[in-house]
Amino acid sequence: METLVRDIKLGIKLLLKEPTFSATVLLTLAVCIGANVAIFSVIQKVLLEPLPFHEPDRLVTVFNSYPGAGAPRASNGTVDFFQRRAHVDAFEEVALYQGSGSTVGEAGGTERVSTLRVTPSFFPLLGVQAALGRTFTEDEMEEGNDLKAVLTDAYWREAFGADPGVVGKELRVDGRSREVVGVLSSDFVVPGQADTRFFLPIAFDEGDRQLDSWHSNNFSMMARLSPGATIDQAMAQNDALNDALIDQWPLPNARQLLEDVGYNVRIVSAQEDLVRDAKPVLFMLWGGVALVLLIGCVNIANLMLARAQTRVGVVATRLALGAPRARVARQVLTEAVVMGVLGGVLGVALGALGLKLLMSLGAADLPRGTEIGINGTVILFTAALAVGAGVLFGSIPMVQIMRGDLAPVFRSEGRSGTAGRGAVVLRNGLVVGQVAVAFVLLIGAGLMLMSFRSALSVDPGFDADGVMTGLVSLPSARYPDGDARRRFWDELVTEVRALPGVENASVTAQLPFTGNLSSSVVFPEGYTPAPGESLLSPMENIVGPGYLETMGIELLAGRTFEEPDGPDASRVIIVDEWLAKRYWPDGSPVGARMIYGAVPGMDSIPEDSYFTVIGVVRTIKQNDLTAAASEHFGAYYFSYRQRVPGSQAIVVRTAGDPAAVTPALRDVVRRLDEESPLYATQTMASRIDDSLAGRKIPLMLLGVFAAVALFLAAVGIYGALAYSVTQRRREIGIRMAMGSAPGDIFRNVVGQGVRVMGIGLVVGAAAAWYLARLVRSLLFGIGVADPRVLVGVAVVLGAVGLLACVVPARRATRVDPVSALSG
Template structure:
């Protein structure tokens, strides 16, 4: 016979697979599930971690991050003076730009709408390498407020707002009550990472904003493109040299040295995905484990099937079938099965990508690029073919090493599987149990961590609290007095509404992402030599904000409306702040200044201490300390949040809040109208989604482990049916036979659990940074995992063992 496969061989393989429908369907479904899960997760990993940024020469794009570790601030963005200084003096940067997110009001009176809009420098799009579809970018003159009423539109906004008008350049639209002229339109599909900006405006400023004393107002992102031949290391050296030069003549030189000020230069892509990378790699590892478990399961199933065809293979080899022909036929069959499972897996993967979108992939950097496309399909099918080849290797080895003479001389009814083949199959069961144990214990650690996070008190009572965001446009409210007057009218109106228990305002809503921290000095407490002042959260607040949020008063009093009109400047601090500076004593009456140096004229007197609040997420462990100032003189351009406590369902008050605001100002929208609990839930997406997916993967792994164990032991019972019949005819009791097979399953389970426990320890160590309040090894999780594995595997063992104990000696001896 020829060693090469023919079309007839292919037809024969397909006919055989069609005849063995149960076997074929099991293989296809197993592969579809395992490959589909990998396709879905890899689509996310590919879009976020693997693919280059969608800009020309993306490897040359970098960002700089200021850090003040001595003040407790590891990442602080960049400032406007940083941009101008580094643009001129860092030769390793061929182009330098800055970006700042935000929003603006568009639309007329009665139907205002707030949309995302970003502020950028003139070189922003050139730095990214994105040419405008029409028009021009901003000029240097437009970087000053007096000439900054210009906008560059996204393609989507141009089509929706201007009906894709080809003559849009030079036309105006109203932004924050001011006419803004369109100077450019971006190409279709442009989006800067997670930004959802509809248009861009100049990052304008006053000349004083560019002075050295503003170098550390780090509220923007600096993006640069490396010059040809320049490297990250060269750029880092030049930035370090510039910092060293500037620190010496900086107005806050000694404080910067104490804060160990530095600037880090990172690749833009690597820096953007730094937080989500461990989570995605964890999920990719989880689905890879799932594929391993499925592969082990299928190898055992294929070995069982090959054992049943041993005589057929022996006859064919005796008749001249070459080793290459046998190996090729086995490889072709498994690759065909794998490709079939891969095709089904593509459908499962496409559905999985939709599920992942529900779980929050849009929050990821370049999350909008997560798509099911031809590239992903080709990679998946190529990986499926590779899986098929790997699955074929043990089957080829088994098929080529069968002892032909003994097989041909053995009657089918008396034949038993060789000890070597049994050991191989039992080894695969152990591996399958161990892998499932690792996956299940990892899911248990993530689930326990999630439960601990969710049971952590945020420091306030989110139930029955409604929030909404308002930003006052500078045209209508250019002065502090006008902004404060609006807020006081709003508080008065809302207090009079039915269903409102308490109402407050804040510029630093917990979990809202608008968290500001700044260096603070304490009267009479100068930093020791070599140390620095610390940065603390700062939240201008008004009304009954603390009562509305359910933040407890520990000492003193809350802020009052009258504090906005008194000469004495007062503030509240939280317990972490008080303990840091006055451990064991009262902070009431003490004074602080929200400046790197204590300023007598801008000092605030502490009149109260409130409970600690989780500002960024429930898993926050750093005791940063917080200060609450009156709204007077502390309004931020990002606006403020309204907080309403009600005795009813919070969302029921949303129409009322919008109505009250429009009554006070018909051109002012209220955004982000949602219960306070929704902010907490959204902050948990990065923890909840991995835990949920890990639990799904673990459940599938359990099913595969059970099916694999059942299949191997059921085959063993069938192969040894004649032997069991003989033993029972000679007096063996059913209970003895049952105990024999149960004992075999228990030994395999024990070996798998021991190996799995070692693997779980390693997995726990790798996951440590993603866990909250849970160690790499948790006895409760290991015990629970072992119990679940025992229950599932022993059940899968019991069914064929029970069948073995019921074998009739007469029928077994009568079988051919």
């Protein structure tokens, strides 16, 4: 231990004696380790740390799947909840939950907040108890007993000033008073629902338990596996349960219908399900930042090799005086580790700044994003990374010292005036590695850039420019029937259209690119599925007259909705182009009737299930510009004047800046109903932009990593050639004395750099071809071997590398033969 302490002190002393070298190394390490700290902080919390609940490995997510109908991941119904809770022994507990929003407060002072509706089993399933009061009881999921609320700690502090007597007080939610029965602890956060302010119980009526409502899906489901049970066992028991329920389901051809749509129940780990979308992107970024650290370590190793040359006299003297070779080598390694540790300390500071940047770019929106921070695990990771980096770049000169013959490595200037061949090969090999790693990162950034450009070029099927949107929700307590809701929407649209600068306005229940989508089975009158043919569950929307015109959705046939399409008129429907071609490939659907809320083969279909097709519109992108055509199963539209929802988005096309109309929109809504605020206002164009955030942020980060790698590769090429020129000074002097022109010397030095770069490009291309396949799923509209990216990266890297060769090459042409030969 005493020897180690002495080595550390000596290492620090040597670093202080060479401030330029030390600053270069520490800055390189701080940037590279800092980037790793920032990314790992996200990885550790989002991907690696178990969910913060009791025995999280037993928590699973359950969902229904109908792949043949275009719904591979559907939600669950109330029948699923009661049946699985009662008959699946592999489940210790089952809970439903549904994210929603609620309007809180009195008239004139309301706000819209995020809430979560849950069954009383939700909290025991997670192993969560109230810090004050209690959570929900089983009888509170019965209608009439459900006017209760459980607050999060944050909302308790915000809305009630952390009042310890809050239990029993009232909270006005959606126009009705609810009793506060409990407050949760401050460390409780629902992953993926971090903005939840309070919880409300889901209330069921008798019909929710009846098998007639099976496959009416509106809820997410979580379950806790029984001790010793596995996901496979739970799947098998659910399959057996479904098989029994099919025979009891009062629907003709039920088994055939469900088999044709591929119905099954999927059960996955709650942890894996939570991060399923973020995982590939985060691992890609982790790999990218690891490559940045690798190229930084290679750069430092090259610097240390060059530095070792200047200290060869000291090393040789110590060895000649009898110092053990291992002792000298250990000192070199200790010095490198000291640099690594100091770089790690600086890296944590830079990493904290980088993490703040990541959070502002959208990391906070990731699952468990609000929990991300630099914690003890991140510090331990950083310590291991710093020591590992020091060992990595310190091991190369250490191994050279341990070799039997030091002369080929540490010779200053021999008769030939060049360094030993082993040292030259090693340094060139390190530069090859830098170029190869830079090539890989540039290829990754290039592919992501081209993929992003491809996504931007996708036509959503409507004109988003100049369109402002906002949401309004009407509480059922004050709008109990369709007539009341219809009057509100009619008045809202009329008043908004009268605002200055407004060209058109309407409303919609399912605004594109909000994630708020629903689908239901619909089919033409007289349609009989062929054997094995699946029913379709297209996207369903409810819109107002003028919606299609306001959004700029092209009408291809027939007409759009009009004011006379009201509750007493014939029921009408508009279908998109995809659905029209699917069911009427050789003709027009206009005038035909479609059936909604039933399935083929039913003995009796109610008359209000029939809708006459009045128009065909262009197919639009609903939620994802990059969604493949195979993922779209059609869409259809109803008029809100015939099917009246309680919540809709107002859509306004303006002549100028769409955001400028927002204050006037708020005033209109407030004037019509003081308790129903306009919320989530945003231009349609920005909603589309937000949908691409999952591609934009990785692109930006990968671009930064690639730029750092490109810079370090250029520095590596420059450093290696500059050092080579210094070592070859005598040789260059001899060449010039024998008649070599400066141009010959210039080409010789540049050629040396180009050869190294060429090898690096070949190695990098091979590595990039292999690694690019790992990110294939993240690409859109571009192949992993796109020639534009390959050629572009090769040109950029080659040009930067060539520029890095020019300075040392020009220095070589200015060598004075006389001083070189006499020095």
